[in-house]
Amino acid sequence: MRSFYLPKTKTLLSFIFMNTTSVKNKVIKKPLPIDRVLHPFREFAEKEASGGIVLIFCLVAALAWANSPWASSYNNFWHTELTISFGSFTLSKSLLHWINDGLMALFFFVIGLEIKRELLVGELSSRRKAILPIAAALGGMIIPAIFFIAINAGKATASGWGVPMATDIAFALGILALLGSRVPTSLKVFLTALAIVDDIGAVIIIALFYTEKLILANLGVGLVILLILIVANRLHVRHPLPYAILGIFLWLAFLKSGLHATLAGIIVALTIPAKTRINTENFLRRSEELTEDFASAIKRGKNILINNAQQVAVHEQKVVCRQAETPLQRMEHTLLPWIAFVIMPLFALANAGVVLNIGQLSSDFTLITLGMIAGLVFGKPIGIVTFTWIAIKSGLADKPSNITWQHIIGVGFLAGIGFTMSLFIASLAFGDNGLLPMAKIGILLASLLAGITGYLILRKSKSVALD
Secondary structure, X not given: OOOOOEOOEOOOHHHHHXXXXXXXXXXXXXXXXXXXXXXXXXXXXXXXOHHHHHHHHHHHHHHHHHOOOOHHHHHHHHOOEEEEEEOOEEEEEEHHHHHHHHHHHHHHHXXXXXXXXXXXXXXXXXXXXXXXXXXXXXXXXXXXXXXHHHHHOOOHXXXXXXXXXXXXXXXXXXXXXXXXXXXXXXXXXXXHHHHHHHHHHHHHHHHHHOOOOOOHHHHHHHHHHHHHHHHHHHOOOOOHHHHHHHHHHHHHHXXXXXXXXXXXXXXXXXXXXOOOOOOHHHHHHHHHHHHHHHHHOOOOOOOOOOOHHHHHHHHHHHHHXXXXXXXXXXXXXXXXXXXXXXXXXXXXXXXXXXXXXHHHOOHHHHHXXXXXXXXXXXXXXXXXXXHHHHHHHOOOOOOOOOOOHHXXXXXXXXXXXXXXXXXXXXXXXXXXXXXXXXXXXXXXXXXXXXXXXXXXXXXXXXXXXXX
């Protein structure tokens, strides 16, 4: 395992977090046996494609379970009622709804954190940076919806027009990771920014078009809680607990108001502080002082435990490290593994299990499937490429470095992998009626076609500059 170094300064991070380090060029500890056991799992978790691999596994598992001799247990399990009571307050929902309305609120919370970060310092932080991914995302939402409506206009299936507008960023980035050096880093940045704008569009669509009848009293309670969250931000409250408690109450208020409860996740995320309490220079200076304090307190001979002076230095360093990191970054870093390896796989396992019985499918299945393929497989790349071309040719956006038109076309197809977000919007559009299983099959088929096509295009991409 590698040691951690900072140029021209020492840091206690090497003492605290690493199993090997250098003090006067002497290794003080060897890797522990548990490190050798966990090392493969850590490497897997750190790879960009890992989240997509877990999602694929859960997708296959859900389909296998739903089409097995134990298919009835699939529906029975996910529709098991789980009740939470506090005094006279009772909230009872099925496991499926707890995942879709509850755990997915955390998923949207992380999306909200990513959106805020991108708006502050990322690809959406300036007009010149933001225009290209915004234009691409708008094309990737408008054209697929038009394609779907053109096929399903006047039919019961038309309510699913918002489904092919979504992009599953985990799968899309996972395929890019599999391509390795064949695609430039700037293409990954472009796809990420595009997906962030796509997520913003999905949230707006859910709020405006897939919201039930509003109960204004409960919505008013939610707005009061939101005001308290804003005040907490302005008062520089940095501990996550107040935001977590207020976030739960905001989720409940939205749940009872008619708005989809997951929207609370986005809103809470936007109130999380994004400023440090110590600048870079002071962090480096204080870190060096504490490292020297730690080193000067080292006693000769074998040390099993650190002494009091060293312990004080270690705890002080932890405080300094916490001050140097924003609450937004800390929460995002903490929650990302849970989203990638727990919440999204659970969502896939609970929602992707559909019975593949072609004989029982109606004409509505043909309409939905054609609509999904038209929207995700054709509408996405056409919309993204067209709007990107307009933005560049009009001079509104800068040409990305090292990105070719073949790259843009490939990314357009990868953006057609709807999966998680498409399944989520489909559950809102079709509810529990008979159209939802058909929509799921259409989403899975269209996403598979889009993903394979995008991969093959990018694998053969040529180095031709955008012009």
